[in-house]
Each structure stands twice: as structure tokens, then as C-alpha cells.
Amino acid sequence: MHALVFLVFQTEVSELLEQKAQLGGDDGKQQFVLKTPKGTRDFNPKQMAVREKVFNTIVGCFKRHGAETIDTPVFELKETLTGKYGEDSKLIYDLADQGGELLSLRYDLTVPFARYLAMNKITNIKRYHIAKVYRRDNPAMTRGRYREFYQCDFDIAGQYDAMIPDAECLRIVHEILSELDLGDFLIKVNDRRILDGMFAVCGVPDDKFRIICSTVDKLDKMCWEDVKMEMVKEKGLSEEAANQIGQYVSMQGGMDLAERLLQDPKMSQSKQACAGLSDMKQLFSYLKLFQVTDKVVFDLSLARGLDYYTGVIYEAVLTQAGATPAPDGEESPSVGSVAGGGRYDGLVGMFDPKGRTVPCVGVSIGIERIFSIMEKKAEAEKVRTTEIQVMVVSAQKNLLEERLKLVTELWNAGIKAEAMYKKDPKLLSQLQHCEESGIPLVAILGEQELKDGVVKLRTTATREEVDVSRVDLVEEIRKMTSAV
Numbered sequence: 170m171h172a173l174v175f176l177v178f179q180t181e182v183s184e185l186l187e188q189k190a191q192l193g194g195d196d197g198k199q200q201f202v203l204k205t206p207k208g209t210r211d212f213n214p215k216q217m218a219v220r221e222k223v224f225n226t227i228v229g230c231f232k233r234h235g236a237e238t239i240d241t242p243v244f245e246l247k248e249t250l251t252g253k254y255g256e257d258s259k260l261i262y263d264l265a266d267q268g269g270e271l272l273s274l275r276y277d278l279t280v281p282f283a284r285y286l287a288m289n290k291i292t293n294i295k296r297y298h299i300a301k302v303y304r305r306d307n308p309a310m311t312r313g314r315y316r317e318f319y320q321c322d323f324d325i326a327g328q329y330d331a332m333i334p335d336a337e338c339l340r341i342v343h344e345i346l347s348e349l350d351l352g353d354f355l356i357k358v359n360d361r362r363i364l365d366g367m368f369a370v371c372g373v374p375d376d377k378f379r380i381i382c383s384t385v386d387k388l389d390k391m392c393w394e395d396v397k398m399e400m401v402k403e404k405g406l407s408e409e410a411a412n413q414i415g416q417y418v419s420m421q422g423g424m425d426l427a428e429r430l431l432q433d434p435k436m437s438q439s440k441q442a443c444a445g446l447s448d449m450k451q452l453f454s455y456l457k458l459f460q461v462t463d464k465v466v467f468d469l470s471l472a473r474g475l476d477y478y479t480g481v482i483y484e485a486v487l488t489q490a491g492a493t494p495a496p497d498g499e500e501s502p503s504v505g506s507v508a509g510g511g512r513y514d515g516l517v518g519m520f521d522p523k524g525r526t527v528p529c530v531g532v533s534i535g536i537e538r539i540f541s542i543m544e545k546k547a548e549a550e551k552v553r554t555t556e557i558q559v560m561v562v563s564a565q566k567n568l569l570e571e572r573l574k575l576v577t578e579l580w581n582a583g584i585k586a587e588a589m590y591k592k593d594p595k596l597l598s599q600l601q602h603c604e605e606s607g608i609p610l611v612a613i614l615g616e617q618e619l620k621d622g623v624v625k626l627r628t629t630a631t632r633e634e635v636d637v638s639r640v641d642l643v644e645e646i647r648k649m650t651s652a653v
């Protein structure tokens with residue numbers, strides 16, 4: 170009996186202590202759990218240096234192809250986003266009603282872009298947009314999936330001859346993935362019209378096209394048998410129709426497959442499918458001229474689940490992650506899709522009061538997944554987190570003013586320079602800082618150098634030193650850093 174009373178007492182004490190911890194400590198201060206929200210993370214300077222390098226590569230490619238940039242609000246009217254993403258609409262973050270407009274955080278950059286075009290009556294633009302988007306997804310952060318993440322979009326809006334802009338988008342994906350050197354990759358292409366035509370000739374009812382399309386879209390994550398079961402058991406499709414779809418979605422090829430399907434007894438009955446297949450042939454002829462057919466495959470299983478696609482769709486996947494295998498018990502950095510996009514000719518018309526359409530095609534680079542691989546690769550490397558070219562140091566005491574004068578001269582000349590925030594720092598600690606931070610040059614000032622009107626310029630890597638005239642210093646630093 171006494172033991173039971175003691176056990177109850179112990180339980181009550183531990184509960185009270187837990188409540189006390191939640192309310193605050195003995196000093197009455199609120200106790201906080203220091204963590205980032207689920208599906209988000211902080212980035213340290215090394216990670217940011219890697220990210221900046223990736224961004225520069227991508228933006229450089231976009232600019233090489235003549236794109237200009239825009240920005241849009243991080244939240245939109247809820248009605249702007251509703252009904253544009255199919256089954257994924259449930260992942261949209263709705264903001265709490267503040268007694269005014271009903272708002273949601275943007276889910277991607279494409280729908281805001283379409284709204285921007287319609288609102289500003291723009292019918293012709295080639296633009297890129299890099300910004301954060303938000304999804305109430307179940308995050309798998311080791312695979313580059315987050316609730317807050319960046320998207321890098323490139324889109325061409327306007328009335329042009331068929332498949333020329335579409336082919337350029339695929340060329341851009343090829344350039345970016347090749348330049349980032351992530352490993353081997355493959356760009357899968359298909360067409361929404363081919364998919365819809367295939368569904369029709371296989372006996373899928375019109376009202377089930379979109380939900381069956383979303384199910385086919387899971388083939389990169391699930392085996393065919395599981396996809397088929399979902400079609401039949403959950404979506405109510407006949408087994409016969411599912412079996413016919415299964416025959417088509419296993420097909421892969423290039424222009425030859427498009428030609429073969431145009432002769433297919435079933436597919437040739439669909440005008441929609443034939444239009445898509447003819448465009449697919451045209452697309453591959455342009456891809457050949459753009460020299461990217463080695464990495465592109467026509468894949469009938471590709472069925473990107475977003476409702477707004479109307480024509481060509483594509484997705485780039487890494488076939489080799491380019492990273493070392495993960496230790497036992499850890500998830501390997503296999504990241505799947507790293508870019509995707511397609512043609513969405515009807516989206517702008519949804520926002521235009523008169524329903525005027527602006528044909529659009531674009532691509533979104535899966536930047537977070539790319540970061541996952543690049544960060545893994547950078548773990549074993551020395552990554553510079555600043556761009557300082559030269560450190561101004563002093564060899565003796567009482568030279569703070571001279572150091573500050575020289576660093577100011579360098580800043581005025583556009584040189585990236587710094588000096589320690591101490592009056593009399595030790596020379597050794599200043600030199601060690603340069604070596605640890607990867608600063609390539611050291612400008613050393615001493616009493617003798619000041620008398621002679623020179624600065625001792627030290628190369629950090631080799632520790633070689635040379636006296637340089639003060640008037641020639643800027644030019645010498647530029648010459649030496651351009652060779653680094």
C-alpha cells in the first residue's frame with residue numbers, strides 16, 4: 170500500500186516538474202525549444218557559399234539565353250491558387266483569416282507568373298524567377314524535400330512556332346546539369362495530349378483522366394502493380410483499361426517511338442494523341458540541332474501531376490547521385506527528380522477577364538535537391554565563405570591608423586580587403602587567420618615599409634614575400650588575384 174502511494178506521489182511530482190519546465194525556470198523566464206519548424210532549416214556560411222555558387226551557375230545560364238527577372242509576393246489570394254494543382258492542392262499553406270482577404274502562401278512560381286501576365290496584359294516575355302515557395306508536404310530532408318524551399322524557374326511566354334521554345338527549355342536543363350557536374354542524368358519527355366489520347370483509347374472515362382494521370386505520375390516512386398492496384402481499387406478504373414495503360418507506359422524511345430505510335434492501331438485513332446506525337450517528332454529534330462538528344466528520352470510513363478499542363482512535359486532525373494554511398498543506417502543522397510516543367514497554354518487565360526490566352530512553356534530547377542548533393546560533395550572540401558582578396562596586417566605595435574588608411578585605399582579601389590579589429594594584434598595570429606580563411610594575399614605594414622613607401626605583399630599559399638611600391642599596390646593585387 171505504501172509503495173503504491175509513493176508511486177502515485179512520484180508520478181505527480183514528475184508531472185509538476187514537467188509543467189514547471191514548460192512554464193519557466195526558477196527565475197520565472199519562459200523556456201523555449203530552440204529548433205527550426207518541421208521541414209525547414211538554417212544554413213551556415215559554408216552551405217551558403219555552396220548555394221551561392223549553384224545560384225550563380227543557374228542565373229548565368231538563364232541570362233545566356235536572354236531571360237530577364239521579376240518578383241511576386243510570397244502570398245497570393247487563395248482563389249488565385251485554388252484548383253491549379255490537382256490532388257496537390259491539399260499541400261497549399263492557407264494563412265489565418267485576418268478579417269480581410271483570404272490568403273495562401275505560394276505553392277510554386279508558375280501560377281503567380283500567369284497571374285502577373287494576365288494582370289499586366291503581357292503577351293510576350295522570357296523571364297526567370299528565383300524565390301522561396303511553401304508546401305505542407307511530409308518532408309524527407311535527407312532527400313532534399315522541405316516545406317520551405319527555393320525554386321528556380323525559367324519561362325517563355327508568347328506565340329511562337331511549335332516546339333522551338335520547348336526545345337530551348339530542355340537545352341537549358343541540359344546546360345545547367347552538365348555545368349554543375351552532379352553525375353549522369355536523363356531528361357524524360359512526354360506530352361499531355363499523348364497521355365489524354367492514350368487514356369481515351371484505353372477506355373478511361375473523361376471524368377477520370379486527371380485522377381488517373383496523377384496515379385500514373387507515381388510510377389517513379391511505385392512499381393506498376395501498386396499503381397495498377399490504386400487505379401482499379403481506389404480510382405474505380407476497370408482492370409482491362411489499366412492493363413492497356415500498362416502496355417503503353419512501359420514504352421521509351423526517341424523520334425522512332427513517336428513515329429511508331431503514329432502507326433499504332435489504337436493511338437492513331439486519337440486526334441489529340443496524333444497532334445502530340447507529331448509535335449514530339451518536331452521536338453526531337455530541334456533537340457538534335459541543340460545537341461542534347463544523348464540525354465533526352467521520350468517516356469510514356471511521365472505524367473507530371475499538375476493540372477495546368479497542356480502539351481509537352483519533361484522531368485530530369487539523376488541516374489547517378491555523384492555522391493559517396495551513405496554509411497550504414499543513413500539514407501543515401503538519392504534525390505530523384507532535379508528539374509521539371511512543360512507547356513501550359515491555358516493558365517494565363519484562367520486569370521484574364523476576357524479569357525485571352527498567352528501560350529507559355531517553362532522549366533523549374535529542383536534547387537534544394539541539387540543542394541543536397543553539392544553539400545555532400547563539399548563536406549570533404551575546403552570551401553571559402555568570404556571573397557576577401559587581401560588582409561592588411563601590421564608587423565609592429567601602434568600601426569592601427571596605418572592599417573586602417575591602407576584598407577580604406579584598397580576599398581576605394583574596389584579591392585575586397587579587411588583588417589583585424591584590434592589595435593595591436595600579433596603578426597602570427599593575423600597570418601594564421603589568412604591561412605585558415607583561404608585569403609590569398611597579405612599586405613604587411615611595418616615601420617621600415619612605411620619609411621620606404623612600400624608594402625610587403627605575401628602570398629598565403631607559398632609564403633613568398635615581395636616589396637611593392639605603395640602606388641603600384643592596387644595594380645599588383647589585381648594582377649596576382651586574377652591569376653589565383
